[in-house]
Amino acid sequence: MSTAIAPVENLSAAQLDQLCINTIRTLSIDAVQQANSGHPGTPMALAPLVYTIWNRVLHFDPQDPIWPNRDRFVLSNGHASMLLWSALHLTGVQAVNADYETLGQPSVTLDDIRHFRQLNSKAPRHPEYHWTSGVEATTGPLGQGVATSVGMAIAEKWLAHRYNRPGFEIFNYNMYTVCGDGDLMEGVASEAASLAGHLGLDNLCCIYDNNHITIEGNTRIAFTEDVQTRFIAYGWNVLRVGDANDIDRIEQALEIFRKTKGRPTFIVLDSHIGYGSPHKQDTAAAHGEPLGEDEVRLVKRVYGFPEDKKFFVPDGVYDHFTAGIGKRGAEDRRKWAELFESYRSQYPDLAVEVELMQKRELPTGWDRNLPVFPADAKGIAGRDASGKVLNVLAQNIPWFLGGSADLGPSNKTLFTYPGAGDFQADTPEGKTLHFGIREHAMAAIVNGLSLSKLRAFGATFFIFSDYARPAIRLAALMELPSIFVFTHDAMGDGEDGPTHQPIEQLVSLRAIPGLITLRPGDANEVVEAYRFIMQLRHQPAVLALSRQPLPTLDRKKYAPASGVAQGAYVLADAPGGNPEVIIIASGSEVSLAIAAHETLLAEGIRSRVVSMPSWEIFEHQSQAYRDSVLPPNVKARVAVEQGSILGWDRYVGNSGRVIGMNTFGASAPLKELQKKFGFEPNQVVVAAKEQLKNG
Numbered sequence: 001m002s003t004a005i006a007p008v009e010n011l012s013a014a015q016l017d018q019l020c021i022n023t024i025r026t027l028s029i030d031a032v033q034q035a036n037s038g039h040p041g042t043p044m045a046l047a048p049l050v051y052t053i054w055n056r057v058l059h060f061d062p063q064d065p066i067w068p069n070r071d072r073f074v075l076s077n078g079h080a081s082m083l084l085w086s087a088l089h090l091t092g093v094q095a096v097n098a099d100y101e102t103l104g105q106p107s108v109t110l111d112d113i114r115h116f117r118q119l120n121s122k123a124p125r126h127p128e129y130h131w132t133s134g135v136e137a138t139t140g141p142l143g144q145g146v147a148t149s150v151g152m153a154i155a156e157k158w159l160a161h162r163y164n165r166p167g168f169e170i171f172n173y174n175m176y177t178v179c180g181d182g183d184l185m186e187g188v189a190s191e192a193a194s195l196a197g198h199l200g201l202d203n204l205c206c207i208y209d210n211n212h213i214t215i216e217g218n219t220r221i222a223f224t225e226d227v228q229t230r231f232i233a234y235g236w237n238v239l240r241v242g243d244a245n246d247i248d249r250i251e252q253a254l255e256i257f258r259k260t261k262g263r264p265t266f267i268v269l270d271s272h273i274g275y276g277s278p279h280k281q282d283t284a285a286a287h288g289e290p291l292g293e294d295e296v297r298l299v300k301r302v303y304g305f306p307e308d309k310k311f312f313v314p315d316g317v318y319d320h321f322t323a324g325i326g327k328r329g330a331e332d333r334r335k336w337a338e339l340f341e342s343y344r345s346q347y348p349d350l351a352v353e354v355e356l357m358q359k360r361e362l363p364t365g366w367d368r369n370l371p372v373f374p375a376d377a378k379g380i381a382g383r384d385a386s387g388k389v390l391n392v393l394a395q396n397i398p399w400f401l402g403g404s405a406d407l408g409p410s411n412k413t414l415f416t417y418p419g420a421g422d423f424q425a426d427t428p429e430g431k432t433l434h435f436g437i438r439e440h441a442m443a444a445i446v447n448g449l450s451l452s453k454l455r456a457f458g459a460t461f462f463i464f465s466d467y468a469r470p471a472i473r474l475a476a477l478m479e480l481p482s483i484f485v486f487t488h489d490a491m492g493d494g495e496d497g498p499t500h501q502p503i504e505q506l507v508s509l510r511a512i513p514g515l516i517t518l519r520p521g522d523a524n525e526v527v528e529a530y531r532f533i534m535q536l537r538h539q540p541a542v543l544a545l546s547r548q549p550l551p552t553l554d555r556k557k558y559a560p561a562s563g564v565a566q567g568a569y570v571l572a573d574a575p576g577g578n579p580e581v582i583i584i585a586s587g588s589e590v591s592l593a594i595a596a597h598e599t600l601l602a603e604g605i606r607s608r609v610v611s612m613p614s615w616e617i618f619e620h621q622s623q624a625y626r627d628s629v630l631p632p633n634v635k636a637r638v639a640v641e642q643g644s645i646l647g648w649d650r651y652v653g654n655s656g657r658v659i660g661m662n663t664f665g666a667s668a669p670l671k672e673l674q675k676k677f678g679f680e681p682n683q684v685v686v687a688a689k690e691q692l693k694n695g
């Protein structure tokens with residue numbers, strides 16, 4: 001038996017809506033079945049929601065998916081990616097390249113959907129930002145989408161306040177974020193939701209797919225709290241739509257969201273996973289397995305779709321999306337472009353800022369007045385130098401902002417210049433963000449700010465980079481220039497003891513593909529590190545900064561700190577070059593290496609010190625440059641770094657020596673720790689001599 005669909009001209013408006021919804025459902029089901037793996041159940045349940053948001057509500061022009069004032073849609077339950085691929089395909093979203101140009105090609109073709117989860121398909125397993133145009137944030141690790149959306153909502157508030165002028169609402173977009181039980185079990189979403197409530201982000205709407213099902217079965221096994229009440233307590237406006245198929249009710253709830261001021265909106269949407277499947281609806285089996293060919297036929301029968309057709313888009317469906325989101329979005333964008341043109345003539349400087357930002361470019365003069373630190377044996381802490389640099393950069397780059405997870409005074413990340421201000425609900429122009437003690441959400445929020453084209457940083461102690469790591473990883477995966485400022489980078493906080501002393505953090509961050517880590521050796525290296533980081537457009541960066549003062553090296557005697565831009569450079573050398581032993585160091589160990597070097601020189605040993613703040617940057621230099629810094633024929637090498645020794649053999653070779661950490665630290669004054677763990681000039685000298693002897 002096969003169902004025929006009535007000709008489009010015979011369909012009522014409601015039937016046409018239903019046809020579109022069922023097309024989203026069947027495309028999703030067919031793609032999962034074809035791939036023989038995936039998640040059909042949630043797309044089946046949430047197709048009406050996605051249809052309503054996209055075709056009735058979203059101010060988004062499929063012809064230009066990066067138009068700055070578009071509404072943003074984030075699918076935090078990224079396992080239901082087929083919802084997004086269906087929406088992007090059916091609405092005809094266009095592809096955009098890395099230079100922000102539209103290509104005149106669809107972002108997701110029907111063929112991509114046929115090749116769901118296959119190599120090179122634009123319909124990969126999870127939504128991936130920068131791989132598929134129209135994806136606003138990479139999601140899949142549950143909770144991240146919710147937290148990232150909070151960052152995007154903060155960004156809108158900041159942008160609106162800076163750039164809107166009477167009669168010129170340049171920014172007034174909304175965030176629509178869909179999430180599931182899994183997202184709301186995750187701490188990161190709770191952290192972010194708490195902050196969103198505090199900040200009263202009324203441009204943020206979270207729709208919760210309340211289906212009581214996760215992988216292991218019914219949520220009664222692990223998740224029985226009253227989620228609605230929790231969100232009320234966070235300060236959100238909470239609404240409920242009792243039937244996920246009731247698109248008019250959904251539309252009404254979204255309208256209430258748009259009218260609600262001073263609070264974010266949380267819509268509980270009661271749904272049935274696998275809706276329409278006679279044998280799998282409301283079961284965990286519908287979550288992550290294909291329905292099976294027989295069940296697919298039954299489901300299509302329920303939806304009134306032909307059972308034998310696959311990847312079927314009935315007549316009238318594309319047109320209906322064109323008449324809905326297509327028409328509305330084109331009109332929105334046209335009006336905005338007109339508005340922006342007259343804005344440009346009235347506020348040329350602000351218009352330039354908006355445009356530069358969109359391309360991740362920096363304003364002219366962004367690096368003026370960066371400090372130069374004079375040689376000083378007593379020196380200055382990395383964090384203090386960083387604080388000075390941050391305050392200069394924030395004044396030069398209007399859209400550079402950030403903050404700490406309650407450690408601002410300690411991280412030295414507070415903006416203290418007149419007029420900087422705090423970002424709060426009633427002061428959305430503020431440049432200092434207060435994330436509260438929520439490192440994980442902080443990092444995801446920084447990603448949301450970066451996705452919104454602001455330059456943003458988050459800060460905490462280096463040890464707590466672990467609490468932020470999943471979002472740092474996503475920044476790298478999304479190719480976002482998020483900045484993470486981590487202070488107390490080693491044992492400099494002595495008495496704080498092993499709970500606070502980073503060991504494996506550096507190497508574990510160095511292991512994240514695409515992430516730039518930098519551990520500067522003195523104040524001028526801090527300046528150069530920021531100079532490098534600020535010019536990154538598609539890579540995140542982590543700064544590991546000292547708590548304690550580090551001697552400011554005499555750059556007339558030693559090489560200039562601009563070598564930081566090469567990742568590693570010859571800081572001090574044997575007279576005339578041609579070293580017999582090389583000491584490689586980063587951060588607080590650079591001055592230690594210099595002290596050892598001076599002793600060795602005095603004893604007639606031809607040593608070289610290589611300052612290596614960044615492995616990743618160094619790895620990007622030419623072989624010739626790398627060989628000039630670390631000549632292959634010089635085998636006597638010592639690396640010194642207050643962190644895990646893991647990985648340093650890459651630079652010292654099999655026979656080299658690494659003075660680093662094999663264990664956790666200890667609670668004691670720094671001097672005693674340096675002695676206990678071998679971070680003293682004399683011990684470096686001994687190691688260098690041993691190296692020479694063994695060589």
Ligand SMILES: Cc1ncc(C[n+]2csc(CCOP(=O)(O)OP(=O)(O)O)c2C)c(N)n1
Nearest residue numbers: 042140141142180181182183213214215287
């Ligand atoms: C951080 C994280 N942990 C675990 C997973 C694996 N995972 C993917 S979906 C899922 C269940 C999600 O349940 P829910 O959000 O209710 O989605 P539904 O099945 O209702 O679509 C899990 C545990 C993940 N993607 N991310």
Ligand SMILES: [Mg+2]
Nearest residue numbers: 181211213214
């Ligand atoms: Mg669920």
